Amino acid sequence: MADDMTHSPVRFGVLGTGRITRRIIADLQSTPGATVSAIASRSEERARWHADSHGIPVGVEGYQELLSRDDVDAVYIALPPSMHHEWTLAACEAGKHVLCEKPVALSADQVREMIDAVNRVDVRFLDATAWLHHERTDQFRQWLTTVGPAEDSVKAAAKKDDLFSDEEDDVAAIPFRLGPLRHLSASVSFPNPFLDGDHRLHADLGGGALLDLGWYSVGLVRFASGRLPDEVYAHAVMRGEIIARVSATMIYADQLTATVSCGFDTSTRKWFEIAGQDASIVCDDFTRPWADKPARSWVHEASGKVHSFVPPSEVGVDEATADASANEPNSGRCQQERVMIGTLVDWIRQGSECGEEKPWESFYRQALDTQIMLDALQASIDRGEPVRLNSPEV
Numbered sequence: 109m110a111d112d113m114t115h116s117p118v119r120f121g122v123l124g125t126g127r128i129t130r131r132i133i134a135d136l137q138s139t140p141g142a143t144v145s146a147i148a149s150r151s152e153e154r155a156r157w158h159a160d161s162h163g164i165p166v167g168v169e170g171y172q173e174l175l176s177r178d179d180v181d182a183v184y185i186a187l188p189p190s191m192h193h194e195w196t197l198a199a200c201e202a203g204k205h206v207l208c209e210k211p212v213a214l215s216a217d218q219v220r221e222m223i224d225a226v227n228r229v230d231v232r233f234l235d236a237t238a239w240l241h242h243e244r245t246d247q248f249r250q251w252l253t254t255v256g257p258a259e260d261s262v263k264a265a266a267k268k269d270d271l272f273s274d275e276e277d278d279v280a281a282i283p284f285r286l287g288p289l290r291h292l293s294a295s296v297s298f299p300n301p302f303l304d305g306d307h308r309l310h311a312d313l314g315g316g317a318l319l320d321l322g323w324y325s326v327g328l329v330r331f332a333s334g335r336l337p338d339e340v341y342a343h344a345v346m347r348g349e350i351i352a353r354v355s356a357t358m359i360y361a362d363q364l365t366a367t368v369s370c371g372f373d374t375s376t377r378k379w380f381e382i383a384g385q386d387a388s389i390v391c392d393d394f395t396r397p398w399a400d401k402p403a404r405s406w407v408h409e410a411s412g413k414v415h416s417f418v419p420p421s422e423v424g425v426d427e428a429t430a431d432a433s434a435n436e437p438n439s440g441r442c443q444q445e446r447v448m449i450g451t452l453v454d455w456i457r458q459g460s461e462c463g464e465e466k467p468w469e470s471f472y473r474q475a476l477d478t479q480i481m482l483d484a485l486q487a488s489i490d491r492g493e494p495v496r497l498n499s500p501e502v
C-alpha cells in the first residue's frame with residue numbers, strides 16, 4: 109500500500125444500506141488510507157440511522173445527493189445489480205472513483221459502457237470480488253504458471269513411492285506442476301438464504317442464482333483459464349420468475365472443458381477444482397474461507413501425492429484462534445476485503461503516476477469476460493441449446 113503519511117485518506121461515500129454494507133463499511137473504516145465520510149439511502153431516516161450506527165459523519169437522502177458532495181472522493185456501490193450500471197455512470201459523471209459490488213452489471217454491454225466511462229473521465233474502478241485479492245489467490249496465480257510440458261513419466265512413477273503424504277508445504281516453492289489444463293469445475297451455493305423482498309428474488313433487480321452466485325463459479329473458470337470458452341450449454345431450475353439453480357458445461361478450442369454449478373436451493377458450497385494433466389488444485393472455500401478454519405487448499409498429483417497448503421499469514425493459526433476471531437471483521441484472519449480496498453486506494457493515490465502500466469486492466473478483463481460468459485449461459489438457458497460465444501446474438 110502507498111505511504112499513508114504523505115496522503116490524506118480516500119473518502120468513501122456508501123450508496124445503499126443493505127446487508128453487505130455492515131461488513132464492508134467496517135473494512136473501509138479500518139483499511140489504511142481509506143475512510144467513510146457519508147452514506148446515502150433512499151430514505152433520510154435510514155441514512156441517518158446507518159450513519160449513526162457506523163460512526164459515519166453524514167447520512168444523506170438520495171444517491172445523487174451523495175455524489176454531489178465535495179467530501180466524497182470515491183463511492184462504494186452496494187445496490188442491487190440492476191442499479192450498478194446507472195450509478196457507476198453517475199459516479200463517473202461526478203468525478204468519483206468506484207468500488208462496485210458484484211455482479212458488476214446485468215450484461216456485458218453494460219460492463220463495456222462502465223469501463224468506457226471510467227476510462228473517459230480517468231477515475232479508478234474495481235469490482236468487489238474480494239476472493240481475487242486473498243493472498244492464497246496469488247498462490248493459485250503462481251501455480252497456474254506451471255502448465256508447461258508434461259512431466260517426465262519416469263519422475264512421475266518414482267513419486268508413487270510417496271503416496272498420500274500430507275505434509276504442509278513451503279508455499280514459496282512450487283513442488284509440483286499442473287501440466288496442460290484439462291478440466292475446471294466450480295460450485296457455489298447458499299440454501300434459501302434470503303428473506304422475502306430480497307433483491308435476489310426479483311428478476312428486474314438482477315436477482316437469481318446465475319448473476320448472484322454464477323458470478324463466482326463462472327469467474328473462477330475465467331480466472332483459471334484466462335480466456336473465454338468457445339461454447340457453453342446451461343440448464344436452469346426456476347423458482348417463480350428467478351433462476352434458483354444452474355448447471356453448465358463449457359468447451360474450449362483446445363479441448364479444455366469446464367463445469368459450473370450455482371444455486372439458492374443447495375447446501376453451502378464454494379469449491380473449485382483446477383485439473384491439469386499432471387496435478388489438480390482443489391479448494392473448498394475459495395470465495396471466503398470457512399468461518400472456523402484457516403484458508404486452505406490442496407494439490408493432488410497424478411502420482412497420488414497430496415500437498416496441503418495454508419497461506420503464509422495463517423500458518424500456525426489454530427482452529428480455536430480462528431474460531432474466536434471468525435466474526436470480527438478486522439481480526440487477523442481473512443483480510444481479502446481490506447486488501448481489495450487497499451488496492452483501489454493505491455490506484456487512486458498513484459493517479460497518473462501509474463504511467464503505461466495499468467494494473468486495473470486485468471481486473472476489468474476478468475469482470476468483462478465473466479459477464480460475457482454469464483450472458484452466454486443465460487442465452488443457452490433461454491434457447492435450451494448450446495451457444496457459441498462468437499455468435500452475433502451473444
Ligand SMILES: NC(=O)c1ccc[n+]([C@@H]2O[C@H](COP(=O)([O-])OP(=O)(O)OC[C@H]3O[C@@H](n4cnc5c(N)ncnc54)[C@H](OP(=O)(O)O)[C@@H]3O)[C@@H](O)[C@H]2O)c1
Pocket residue numbers: 123124125126127128129148149150151154155186187188189209210211236237238306307313320
Ligand atoms: N461481495 C460479497 O460478498 C457480497 C455479499 C452480499 C452481497 N453482495 C452484493 O452487494 C449488493 C447488495 O447486496 P445486499 O445483500 O447488501 O442487498 P440488500 O440487503 O438487498 O440491500 C440493497 C440496498 O440497496 C438499496 N436499494 C435501492 N433500490 C432498491 C430496490 N429497488 N430494492 C432493494 N434495495 C434497493 C437499499 O438501500 P436504501 O433503500 O437504504 O437506499 C438496500 O438496502 C448486490 O449486488 C450483492 O450481489 C456482495
